[in-house]
Amino acid sequence: MNTLFDKIWDAHVVNMIEDGPTQLYIDRLYCHEVTSPQAFDTLRDKGIKPFRADHIIAMPDHNTPSDQQEEITDPIGRKQVETLAANCEQFGIKHFAMGTKDNGIIHVVGPEKALSLPGMTIVCGDSHTSTHGAVGAIAMGIGTSEVAQVLASQCILQSKPKTMRINIEGELQNGVTAKDVALYIMSKMTTAGATGFAVEYAGSTIRNMSMEGRLTLSNLSIEMGSRAGLIAPDEITFEYLKGREYAPKGEAWDKAVEEWKKLRSDDDAVFDKEVTYQAEDIKPRITYGTNPGAGIAIDECIPTLESIPEAEQGQFLSQLQYMQFEPGEKLEGHPVDYCFLGACTNGRIEDFRAFASVVKGKKKAENVVAWLVPGSWLVRKQIIEEGIDKILEEAGFELRLPSCSACLAMNPDKVPAGKLAISTSNRNFVGRQGPGARTVLASPLVVAASAVTGVITDPRKI
Amino acid sequence: MAKQKFNIIKSTCIPIAIDNCNTDLIIPARYLASTTRDPKFFGDAFMHDLRYDAQGAPVSDFVMNLPEYSEAPHEGVHEIVVGGQNWGSGSSREHAAWAISGYGVRVVISSSFADIHRNNLLNCFVLPVIVSKEFQQELFESIAADPQTVVTVDVPNQTVTNEATGKSESFSINAYKKHCLMNALDDIDYLLTQKDKIEEYEQKA
Numbered sequence: 001m002n003t004l005f006d007k008i009w010d011a012h013v014v015n016m017i018e019d020g021p022t023q024l025y026i027d028r029l030y031c032h033e034v035t036s037p038q039a040f041d042t043l044r045d046k047g048i049k050p051f052r053a054d055h056i057i058a059m060p061d062h063n064t065p066s067d068q069q070e071e072i073t074d075p076i077g078r079k080q081v082e083t084l085a086a087n088c089e090q091f092g093i094k095h096f097a098m099g100t101k102d103n104g105i106i107h108v109v110g111p112e113k114a115l116s117l118p119g120m121t122i123v124c125g126d127s128h129t130s131t132h133g134a135v136g137a138i139a140m141g142i143g144t145s146e147v148a149q150v151l152a153s154q155c156i157l158q159s160k161p162k163t164m165r166i167n168i169e170g171e172l173q174n175g176v177t178a179k180d181v182a183l184y185i186m187s188k189m190t191t192a193g194a195t196g197f198a199v200e201y202a203g204s205t206i207r208n209m210s211m212e213g214r215l216t217l218s219n220l221s222i223e224m225g226s227r228a229g230l231i232a233p234d235e236i237t238f239e240y241l242k243g244r245e246y247a248p249k250g251e252a253w254d255k256a257v258e259e260w261k262k263l264r265s266d267d268d269a270v271f272d273k274e275v276t277y278q279a280e281d282i283k284p285r286i287t288y289g290t291n292p293g294a295g296i297a298i299d300e301c302i303p304t305l306e307s308i309p310e311a312e313q314g315q316f317l318s319q320l321q322y323m324q325f326e327p328g329e330k331l332e333g334h335p336v337d338y339c340f341l342g343a344c345t346n347g348r349i350e351d352f353r354a355f356a357s358v359v360k361g362k363k364k365a366e367n368v369v370a371w372l373v374p375g376s377w378l379v380r381k382q383i384i385e386e387g388i389d390k391i392l393e394e395a396g397f398e399l400r401l402p403s404c405s406a407c408l409a410m411n412p413d414k415v416p417a418g419k420l421a422i423s424t425s426n427r428n429f430v431g432r433q434g435p436g437a438r439t440v441l442a443s444p445l446v447v448a449a450s451a452v453t454g455v456i457t458d459p460r461k462i
Numbered sequence: 463m464a465k466q467k468f469n470i471i472k473s474t475c476i477p478i479a480i481d482n483c484n485t486d487l488i489i490p491a492r493y494l495a496s497t498t499r500d501p502k503f504f505g506d507a508f509m510h511d512l513r514y515d516a517q518g519a520p521v522s523d524f525v526m527n528l529p530e531y532s533e534a535p536h537e538g539v540h541e542i543v544v545g546g547q548n549w550g551s552g553s554s555r556e557h558a559a560w561a562i563s564g565y566g567v568r569v570v571i572s573s574s575f576a577d578i579h580r581n582n583l584l585n586c587f588v589l590p591v592i593v594s595k596e597f598q599q600e601l602f603e604s605i606a607a608d609p610q611t612v613v614t615v616d617v618p619n620q621t622v623t624n625e626a627t628g629k630s631e632s633f634s635i636n637a638y639k640k641h642c643l644m645n646a647l648d649d650i651d652y653l654l655t656q657k658d659k660i661e662e663y664e665q666k667a
Contacts, residue, residue: 015656015659017638018638020638021636025667035556038499038556046654048654051660062494074495077495125556143581145582149649152650152654154660155653157649191482192548312481315482409490435516
């Protein structure tokens with residue numbers, strides 16, 4: 001009567017500290033340039049080397065520019081990227097350098113190279129590590145002290161979270177994507193609704209969801225407060241992973257699949273919390289506030305002040321003041337300045353196919369600046385092989401180079417103060433896309449529709 | 463980051479009554495592009511974009527800039543932040559914990575913390591204390607009425623007391639982490655003593 005989470009967790013317990021945390025073995029550590037330099041310093045302070053360097057993969061993604069990758073002009077960002085390369089060189093860690101075919105956003109590259117596999121424990125100093133849970137793994141974001149712990153011992157100390165199953169049942173409506181499902185769940189249970197829990201997504205909607213869609217959904221688990229978002233591996237998972245660069249091959253593959261098939265919650269497994277949503281209730285979504293849970297269906301209005309509990313009205317109004325929106329306002333038809341397709345949330349091939357399907361034969365609105373940023377060089381290659389770049393080009397869009405780009409204002413792709421961006425990224429926090437920038441989160445379809453009309457647009461209507 | 467042994471902390475507080483105060487607010491992303499471990503660098507960036515305007519001038523009505531709360535933390539003064547609920551949500555950046563620690567804060571009190579940030583605080587020797595919403599609300603009210611309100615955080619006995627009202631609550635922390643905080647011990651030092659067990663696990667796996 002174990003949950004999927006229990007099965008993977010229990011298989012990785014090295015030691016249980018009495019009245020303390022569990023010492024958990026980590027199969028895969030990913031490092032990027034932002035949250036690793038001080039962890040490598042800790043190794044040097046202590047005069048030690050990584051305990052299992054072959055379990056570690058590193059790549060820069062946050063500081064990498066998306067317009068050119070000859071050099072990083074910002075000296076501080078450049079130093080961080082160079083520091084990662086030097087640390088990997090010193091400690092013998094596999095490093096996918098900026099501008100090479102292996103590089104991209106960690107949470108896109110890991111699954112697409114089958115470096116993240118079912119049954120694994122995976123950590124990275126990045127909250128969106130939850131993404132990798134979509135292959136049927138425990139994948140969690142950690143802090144830099146914990147990165148140092150894993151470097152030093154291949155283990156971390158963690159208290160076991162509670163478990164929650166979120167079931168989505170039925171068929172998604174036309175124009176509704178995994179992103180909308182995630183934004184819907186967040187608005188239902190708030191951005192702290194899953195704090196303290198590891199979430200498993202289940203139900204018929206998930207079983208029919210593509211691997212790319214599942215990765216998007218797991219990616220956004222942290223925006224509900226959950227560090228981990230797991231999906232039991234199935235034929236869709238195996239089909240996605242098979243033949244990829246680091247996937248087991250031949251007999252080893254067959255053996256692995258047999259083991260992976262056991263990675264599902266038992267029929268009588270009991271979760272600490274269980275919720276069920278109906279796919280037919282979900283429409284294309286947008287956010288109106290400064291946390292991802294502040295969202296509505298695209299054809300709804302922002303809540304009125306009276307509909308908000310009195311204790312929350314002050315913070316509701318301060319969010320709207322930052323966003324320059326009014327209570328009760330309809331956002332459909334509201335002009336946008338910037339459109340961003342990309343990030344670890346929606347930077348995969350399916351997202352570019354979706355975007356292209358909307359803009360094909362149309363033209364980018366003149367008032368809009370659009371950044372279309374593949375999540376990895378592999379995604380970019382596939383975009384070109386499928387001729388998607390031509391469709392985008394004919395519609396007036398330019399395909400950029402792999403990077404975290406406009407998700408978090410750590411590279412040149414910053415939204416200027418006061419400008420409104422409609423974005424496939426994961427956070428609409430104050431200043432997230434640049435100091436003073438305003439962000440509306442949405443799916444690739446909504447962003448595409450808005451990019452050709454210049455206003456927030458329901459993709460079902462064009 | 464500074465490792466100070468914990469015992470009993472008695473201090474005035476800085477009230478930051480922002481719910482869902484995410485780590486992007488605690489330290490904006492541009493301060494992440496650093497390779498330093500200088501506490502002052504991160505302390506200066508704590509709540510930066512609410513403390514300072516785009517020109518770098520202090521925002522006069524932000525709580526940390528009000529005369530009654532602007533004194534830099536030192537023993538007995540402003541060593542405690544009282545935060546809104548869901549404190550530290552969002553990005554896993556430990557830089558947020560470094561900012562809090564670098565500013566001189568030793569305890570953050572809230573009714574709820576985001577999971578990753580809570581661990582990061584502990585690893586940076588800042589104690590997250592979870593209290594009831596009622597206690598949190600009353601504490602905000604006590605501080606508003608008298609900014610000199612003292613709170614006592616007794617780590618050995620795991621109690622937190624609002625000295626203005628005399629109300630006290632117990633808070634939870636596991637025995638292992640309590641021992642680490644009271645003796646300034648790191649998780650990494652513990653793990654380095656476990657090599658045999660780790661290798662044994664690898665043999666079996």
